[in-house]
Amino acid sequence: MKISLTIVFLFFVYYAGSAQDVQYTDAKALTLYGRSAVSGPHFHRVDTARYNDMPKHVKVLATYPAGLAIAFKTDSKEIYGRWRIKHGRSYKNMTMIASRGLDLYIKRDGQWVFAGAGVPGDTVTTHKIVGNMADGKKECLLFLPTYDELLELAVGVEKGSYVRPLTIEWKGKIVIYGSSITQGASASRPGMAYPAQLSRRLGYEIVNLGFSGSGKMEESVGRMVADAGADLFILDCAANPSPQEILDRTENFVKQIRVKHPGVPILMIESVVREGGNFDQKIQKRVWDQNNNFRRMHAKLVQEGMEKLYLINGDDLLGHDHEGTVDGTHPNDLGFDRMLQVIEPKVRAILTGNYPTE
Amino acid sequence: MKISLTIVFLFFVYYAGSAQDVQYTDAKALTLYGRSAVSGPHFHRVDTARYNDMPKHVKVLATYPAGLAIAFKTDSKEIYGRWRIKHGRSYKNMTMIASRGLDLYIKRDGQWVFAGAGVPGDTVTTHKIVGNMADGKKECLLFLPTYDELLELAVGVEKGSYVRPLTIEWKGKIVIYGSSITQGASASRPGMAYPAQLSRRLGYEIVNLGFSGSGKMEESVGRMVADAGADLFILDCAANPSPQEILDRTENFVKQIRVKHPGVPILMIESVVREGGNFDQKIQKRVWDQNNNFRRMHAKLVQEGMEKLYLINGDDLLGHDHEGTVDGTHPNDLGFDRMLQVIEPKVRAILTGNYPTE
Numbered sequence: 001m002k003i004s005l006t007i008v009f010l011f012f013v014y015y016a017g018s019a020q021d022v023q024y025t026d027a028k029a030l031t032l033y034g035r036s037a038v039s040g041p042h043f044h045r046v047d048t049a050r051y052n053d054m055p056k057h058v059k060v061l062a063t064y065p066a067g068l069a070i071a072f073k074t075d076s077k078e079i080y081g082r083w084r085i086k087h088g089r090s091y092k093n094m095t096m097i098a099s100r101g102l103d104l105y106i107k108r109d110g111q112w113v114f115a116g117a118g119v120p121g122d123t124v125t126t127h128k129i130v131g132n133m134a135d136g137k138k139e140c141l142l143f144l145p146t147y148d149e150l151l152e153l154a155v156g157v158e159k160g161s162y163v164r165p166l167t168i169e170w171k172g173k174i175v176i177y178g179s180s181i182t183q184g185a186s187a188s189r190p191g192m193a194y195p196a197q198l199s200r201r202l203g204y205e206i207v208n209l210g211f212s213g214s215g216k217m218e219e220s221v222g223r224m225v226a227d228a229g230a231d232l233f234i235l236d237c238a239a240n241p242s243p244q245e246i247l248d249r250t251e252n253f254v255k256q257i258r259v260k261h262p263g264v265p266i267l268m269i270e271s272v273v274r275e276g277g278n279f280d281q282k283i284q285k286r287v288w289d290q291n292n293n294f295r296r297m298h299a300k301l302v303q304e305g306m307e308k309l310y311l312i313n314g315d316d317l318l319g320h321d322h323e324g325t326v327d328g329t330h331p332n333d334l335g336f337d338r339m340l341q342v343i344e345p346k347v348r349a350i351l352t353g354n355y356p357t358e
Numbered sequence: 359m360k361i362s363l364t365i366v367f368l369f370f371v372y373y374a375g376s377a378q379d380v381q382y383t384d385a386k387a388l389t390l391y392g393r394s395a396v397s398g399p400h401f402h403r404v405d406t407a408r409y410n411d412m413p414k415h416v417k418v419l420a421t422y423p424a425g426l427a428i429a430f431k432t433d434s435k436e437i438y439g440r441w442r443i444k445h446g447r448s449y450k451n452m453t454m455i456a457s458r459g460l461d462l463y464i465k466r467d468g469q470w471v472f473a474g475a476g477v478p479g480d481t482v483t484t485h486k487i488v489g490n491m492a493d494g495k496k497e498c499l500l501f502l503p504t505y506d507e508l509l510e511l512a513v514g515v516e517k518g519s520y521v522r523p524l525t526i527e528w529k530g531k532i533v534i535y536g537s538s539i540t541q542g543a544s545a546s547r548p549g550m551a552y553p554a555q556l557s558r559r560l561g562y563e564i565v566n567l568g569f570s571g572s573g574k575m576e577e578s579v580g581r582m583v584a585d586a587g588a589d590l591f592i593l594d595c596a597a598n599p600s601p602q603e604i605l606d607r608t609e610n611f612v613k614q615i616r617v618k619h620p621g622v623p624i625l626m627i628e629s630v631v632r633e634g635g636n637f638d639q640k641i642q643k644r645v646w647d648q649n650n651n652f653r654r655m656h657a658k659l660v661q662e663g664m665e666k667l668y669l670i671n672g673d674d675l676l677g678h679d680h681e682g683t684v685d686g687t688h689p690n691d692l693g694f695d696r697m698l699q700v701i702e703p704k705v706r707a708i709l710t711g712n713y714p715t716e
Binding site: 090091092093094095096097101106108113114115116117119120130131132133134138186188189192197275276278279280281282283322323325326327328332333334335336337 | 546
């Protein structure tokens with residue numbers, strides 16, 4: 001079954017290419033950023049075979065390439081994507097472009113500028129992402145799907161054009177561990193997930209370890225997170241564990257990272273407000289309890305002498321007009337923009353050693 | 359077929375109600391806002407039988423309840439929706455909550471505040487939109503799907519609670535004619551479409567006459583638009599007609615409205631920038647040509663003496679970081695928020711007679 005699908009895929013790649021004078025290059029020959037480690041299947045965020053004791057849901061979600069991006073340069077005036085995803089599921093609260101599409105940025109005047117979306121079909125898609133471009137060399141960053149496993153990907157350019165791996169001179173690396181919100185729900189496209197936006201704004205490679213509904217700080221997951229090297233660890237997971245689990249697990253989880261990375265800053269971010277709790281008192285109370293407990297654990301660790309452990313209060317993360325979510329839980333692009341208005345300056349301050357002491 | 363589906367629907371209403379101690383009220387017994395006229399099928403924006411000479415696509419899209427909202431009051435602590443839509447199609451560039459879901463706002467301190475989304479199933483859905491609310495009376499505004507025909511809708515409340523029609527004291531009425539962007543693509547939920555947001559912010563009833571890909575200013579459509587009474591007409595259609603069609607049709611379309619409404623302001627809004635044209639020169643040129651021609655027609659009509667005809671330049675509508683769309687064409691919630699930052703103050707100025715003369 002797997003082999004025959006691969007053959008079908010390759011046939012389509014060949015056919016689409018020859019029919020439209022497009023030549024395809026396997027994305028595995030280009031540069032890939034955003035993985036926690038270099039082992040394991042190419043488009044998986046985490047080598048789950050190395051962390052086989054992690055919860056099943058975490059292992060499944062780790063196969064989705066949220067936050068991963070292909071970097072390449074080309075002189076083509078058109079760029080195509082041809083890709084095959086595994087599940088083809090639809091989510092009620094996000095676009096298919098986000099869950100199983102592609103999102104292309106091209107560098108202009110030193111900035112990554114949106115160039116076009118890869119609009120997905122069912123499981124196999126060929127799509128022209130951008131065309132009619134000016135002559136000249138383009139540096140490209142192609143963000144991969146946030147909520148499906150990517151099995152194959154080829155980048156298409158005009159016949160006679162080149163496409164080559166691009167090395168990006170990142171300033172450093174940030175690991176963000178968290179929930180569905182971290183993973184990208186519900187950005188309108190993969191590049192709008194807040195970790196991807198933060199990466200472009202800061203010039204840091206970001207490893208997105210958001211696991212939808214499953215960012216619960218288990219010890220087995222903490223081992224995996226701590227194994228990733230980084231200049232900053234962000235824990236944006238307070239939305240997933242129960243208030244009691246936050247009390248039970250936060251200290252150990254933070255210490256797992258601290259032990260392996262004694263001098264590296266760790267930033268804890270409280271959960272965004274649940275706009276579903278504007279009137280639902282039960283939802284509202286739960287997120288208050290989660291955030292209170294997360295804050296208590298931060299205070300305890302700081303009091304015990306842990307250095308470079310920071311906290312962002314969740315109250316302002318979505319603004320105050322209650323419009324920043326798609327479903328009362330997951331930020332829309334407005335909500336993500338507001339999160340970044342709070343988070344970006346604090347992350348910059350931490351990275352430059354200018355975080356105000358409280 | 360239709361009768362049997364209705365029976366299935368009614369059975370589900372009954373079953374869901376009795377099983378969960380929820381009682382349902384047909385939304386037709388509640389207040390409906392946002393229709394262009396009171397005749398025709400209940401949830402249609404336009405009575406297409408009265409305008410049978412309109413293009414076919416316009417007539418189909420007119421059956422989708424974009425911008426329509428049900429107003430009611432209740433003392434229930436839970437609110438459910440039970441609805442049946444016609445097509446159940448999925449769109450790659452929008453969420454299903456937007457295209458075929460519901461979006462509930464409840465009044466708090468004089469403001470409409472998001473309370474919960476009606477997450478859709480396939481064609482028939484029962485969904486608890488909000489629960490665990492405090493005691494007391496709630497004033498509710500339930501926005502209907504933007505991209506599917508709504509065949510039946512019932513609002514569910516706890517047994518023993520009341521649900522009654524709510525009359526909203528609008529300050530006036532605004533008619534917005536336009537494209538897919540006007541219709542609501544790609545807001546994350548129905549209430550995030552910019553006309554719906556503008557309605558809540560201004561306290562004006564808004565009739566959404568956005569027709570996806572079909573806002574092309576045909577004379578037959580102009581007749582329908584002009585028949586709607588309003589305190590302000592907004593023409594946000596420049597994205598759909600070809601540049602030549604804009605030259606050919608704008609004058610007649612504007613005059614159709616002006617003849618029927620001599621003293622009523624008309625606001626022309628240029629198309630948003632096409633972010634798909636950041637690198638695609640062809641896309642970029644087309645929107646420039648559309649906007650240039652729309653602006654020329656505005657200038658010609660003003661020069662000929664037409665009063666109260668205003669224009670908003672499109673350049674700033676999506677901000678300047680190129681992140682305001684889902685697919686290069688349709689604003690995401692960030693893009694809609696930026697549109698409103700430009701449009702809202704100008705509309706307020708027009709409505710209060712304080713628009714600066716240029």
